[in-house]
Amino acid sequence: MRMGMMASALALAWMASVSNAMAAKATPSAPVPGPRVEIQNFAFMPKTLMVPAGSKVIWTNLDEEPHIVVSAGGNFPNSPGLDTNDSYSFTFVKPGTYTYYCSIHPMMVGTIVVQ
Template identity: 45%
Template sequence: MRAMASLRRRTAAALLAVGKLAPAARAGTAEVAISGFAFDPPTLTIRAGTAVTWTNRDEEPHTGSSTDGRIDSPALDGDDRFSLAFTEPGSYACFCRLHPHMTGRVIVTP
């Protein structure tokens, strides 16, 4: 019995290592509204694997961008959306390229 369980664990580990078996998803989606020339919430904490969707609720165009290029939406007109999955833990500062005073942060935990 132990030998069979050990074999299953080793097989699963080998499949994960070569990308044939994906680990179970632990995270879903999160929303950031762009409203009143601000990101709401201004700081969002999520788990790795979560997709964040920015939705522009203003009439003016906005972007979700970061200086390192990891976050790089096109200009979003009113009610346009942009989604990005965050797979690596870390802290990601974002801003609007068209209105640089608009800033936010996405914190990704393991």
């Protein structure tokens, strides 16, 4: 009977360690730092983003359609075509107001205000 109890205790301990290891793997990684613009439902969200100079802004396409981020004044490089879950980033060094749009869907517009 002792052997059966010992085997049960060992099995429970093993199951607990496996469960803890699985929980550790399921923990999401830390989010990528920096201001973010989500592209969703054919819109940039937030539509206007205020950031301090030196900020790296990250656009992420959450739509099922591709998008291309284009500076209206040519003040930063165009993104490549962004498929679902693709990201593009640019570091804004100089203060100012930067408007942009999607070249595929020009009704999509946004603004980055760098302070």
